[in-house]
């Protein structure tokens with residue numbers, strides 16, 4: 463492998479860089495898998511309740527795509543790479559074969575479980591990198607904030623029936639992760655402002 467200064471610095475801080483890259487790749491694959499499954503799910507949601515959940519899923523789907531897009535550059539900065547074939551075993555892909563004809567009461571626990579898994583994974587990554595790999599830490603912390611929001615949206619949806627989750631209305635897409643996005647496609651987004 464060619465010399466990689468970012469990786470050397472991370473290893474010098476006491477982190478197993480190979481293990482860190484593996485975890486970041488795992489999360490990147492889970493994020494893109496979530497995007498894929500959310501896309502399928504939204505097509506099958508029907509009725510008033512399905513419409514309301516679809517709006518929540520659309521935002522979670524956009525944010526998971528953004529999470530994938532910000533993880534990939536860091537993986538390459540650390541000398542890693544992505545698998546040539548999209549397999550992925552984390553996120554929604556890990557949970558079950560999702561029903562083709564989705565039904566809101568059946569889907570919500572699946573979505574909630576996936577959000578909880580993400581919160582656990584990013585909390586672990588924060589603990590692993592805190593005070594050592596500042597760039598990865600800032601990145602995974604920003605993603606963690608948004609994963610917790612997804613968890614809250616699904617919990618609120620479970621508790622409020624047809625009503626849309628309150629916190630869902632209170633913010634734009636990816637307020638924490640947008641400053642890390644490199645794609646020009648996001649230049650027109652209304653959000654930014656990474657909280658100090």
Ligand SMILES: [Fe+2]
Pocket residue numbers: 493525526529580609
């Ligand atoms: Fe995500």
